[in-house]
Amino acid sequence: MADHHVVIDNLVKxxxxxxxxxxxxxxxxxxxGEMLALLGPSGCGKTTILRMIAGLIAPTSGAIRLEGKDVSSIAVYKRNMGMVFQAYALFSHMxxxxxxxxxxxMRNVGRAEREERVRKxxxxxxxxGLGDRKVSQLSGGQQQRAAIARSLVIEPELLLLDEPLSNLDAKLRDEMRDEIRDIQARTGVTAIFVTHDQxxxxxxxxxxxxxxxGRLEQVGTPREIFDRPQTEFVASFIGAGTFFEGRVAEPGLAVVEGLKTLRFVGEAPVGSTVKLMIRPHRLVLAGSSGLPxxxxxxxxxIVYRGQILTLNIRCGDRLLQADLPTHAGVLPEKGSxxxxxxxxxxxxxxxQVAP
Structure with missing residues (x-):
C-alpha cells in the first residue's frame, strides 16, 4: 500500500x-486525489471512522496513516485535515x-497571503464578491460552499465531509453533488465523505x-459495488433486486424452485446452494417464454416514475420487480x-448459502 495516500489499518473503536x-x-x-464514500445505514460506524481519522475520537486500536506516517495519536491541529460538518459549523458572528x-x-499566515488565498x-x-456578507445572509447551498472553502483554504492533505448534503432540499442536493465533485476534481485533494444515500x-x-x-462489507468502484456485490447486505443496500436461492446443477446453471432454472455467470461448486440476484432494470420484455x-x-x-415503469409481476409464488423504460413501445397493463x-x-x- 506504499502508493496509497491514506491507509486505514485494522481500526477498532x-x-x-x-x-x-x-x-x-x-x-x-x-x-x-481520489474521493471515497463511507456508505451505510445509521449507526454502522461510518461517522466514527471519519472522526477518528480527523482526530476527534481516539481509536481503541489500529492505525491511521497519511503519506505513510501514523497520525493516530497526533493532535487534531497537527494533522492538516479539513473537515466539513453536517451543520457546516460556520461562525455566525463573522x-x-x-x-x-x-x-x-490560527496558522499565523500573513495578512496579504490570507487575503489572496481567501479570494481564490x-x-x-x-x-x-460575497466575502463581506454575514453567514445568515447566505442560502443553504452558499453556506455549504463557504464551509468547503474554509476547509480547502488551509490546503489540507485530506478533506473530510460528514453527511455534507443532508441539510439541503432535493434539488439543491443534486446541484451540490456536482459542485463538490467538481471542486474536489479541480483541487486534486484526497477526500473521504460519509453518507447513507446510495x-x-x-x-x-x-x-x-x-x-x-461496524464492519466493512466491501470496497470497490461504484460499478463494482453495484454490479458485483460480494455480500447479500451490499446487494440489498445498494439498489433494488429480486433474490433467489438455487442449487447448482451444472457450472453456471442453478435450479430455482418455482422458476425452473437460472443461468448465471460466476463460479460455484456443483451441488452447492447459491444466492442469486436480478436487478429490476436488467429484466426486459420477451416475446417468448422459450428464451434463456x-x-x-x-x-x-404498476408505478409510473416518469422515465421508467416499475412492475411487480407474480410468477407462481414469487414476486419479481422489473423497471421498464416508458419509451419502450407498448407497455403492460395491470392484470396482463x-x-x-x-x-x-x-x-x-x-x-453461497451455508449448508
Missing part, C-alpha cells in the same frame, strides 16, 4: 461499557471571508466502502400476462 465495537477491525486505503480566513489566522477560495466555490455515493465517489454494524432465463407471470402492480427475460451475465452471484 469500542466505547466504555459497550458489548460490541462501534468500528470492528476496518481496513481500507485510498490513492492520492463574515464569510472571516470564516474562511480563520484557519489561516471564494472564486473556487463560486462565492466571488445515489449520492454512486454519483460522487471514485470508490465506496460499504459498512454494516425467461419468466412468465401476471402484472400485479407478460414474459420477462434476463441475460446470464445480468444474474448476479451474491454468494
Amino acid at each position: 469500542t466505547y466504555p461499557g459497550a458489548q460490541k465495537p462501534s468500528v470492528d477491525h476496518v481496513s481500507f486505503s485510498l490513492p492520492r 463574515t464569510v471571508a472571516q470564516n474562511i480566513s480563520f484557519g489561516l489566522e 477560495a471564494l472564486d473556487l466555490v463560486k462565492l466571488t 445515489d449520492e455515493a454512486l454519483s460522487m465517489a471514485d470508490r465506496l466502502a460499504v459498512m454494516s454494524a 432465463n425467461s419468466f412468465t407471470g401476471t402484472v400485479e402492480h 400476462e407478460v414474459t420477462l427475460a434476463v441475460a446470464p451475465q445480468d444474474v448476479t452471484l451474491v454468494g
Whole structure:
C-alpha cells in the first residue's frame, strides 16, 4: 500500500461499557486525489471512522496513516485535515471571508497571503464578491460552499465531509453533488465523505466502502459495488433486486424452485446452494417464454416514475420487480400476462448459502 495516500489499518473503536465495537477491525486505503464514500445505514460506524481519522475520537486500536506516517495519536491541529460538518459549523458572528480566513489566522499566515488565498477560495466555490456578507445572509447551498472553502483554504492533505448534503432540499442536493465533485476534481485533494444515500455515493465517489454494524462489507468502484456485490447486505443496500436461492446443477446453471432454472455467470461448486440476484432494470420484455432465463407471470402492480415503469409481476409464488423504460413501445397493463427475460451475465452471484 506504499502508493496509497491514506491507509486505514485494522481500526477498532469500542466505547466504555459497550458489548460490541462501534468500528470492528476496518481496513481500507485510498490513492492520492481520489474521493471515497463511507456508505451505510445509521449507526454502522461510518461517522466514527471519519472522526477518528480527523482526530476527534481516539481509536481503541489500529492505525491511521497519511503519506505513510501514523497520525493516530497526533493532535487534531497537527494533522492538516479539513473537515466539513453536517451543520457546516460556520461562525455566525463573522463574515464569510472571516470564516474562511480563520484557519489561516490560527496558522499565523500573513495578512496579504490570507487575503489572496481567501479570494481564490471564494472564486473556487463560486462565492466571488460575497466575502463581506454575514453567514445568515447566505442560502443553504452558499453556506455549504463557504464551509468547503474554509476547509480547502488551509490546503489540507485530506478533506473530510460528514453527511455534507443532508441539510439541503432535493434539488439543491443534486446541484451540490456536482459542485463538490467538481471542486474536489479541480483541487486534486484526497477526500473521504460519509453518507447513507446510495445515489449520492454512486454519483460522487471514485470508490465506496460499504459498512454494516461496524464492519466493512466491501470496497470497490461504484460499478463494482453495484454490479458485483460480494455480500447479500451490499446487494440489498445498494439498489433494488429480486433474490433467489438455487442449487447448482451444472457450472453456471442453478435450479430455482418455482422458476425452473437460472443461468448465471460466476463460479460455484456443483451441488452447492447459491444466492442469486436480478436487478429490476436488467429484466426486459420477451416475446417468448422459450428464451434463456425467461419468466412468465401476471402484472400485479404498476408505478409510473416518469422515465421508467416499475412492475411487480407474480410468477407462481414469487414476486419479481422489473423497471421498464416508458419509451419502450407498448407497455403492460395491470392484470396482463407478460414474459420477462434476463441475460446470464445480468444474474448476479451474491454468494453461497451455508449448508
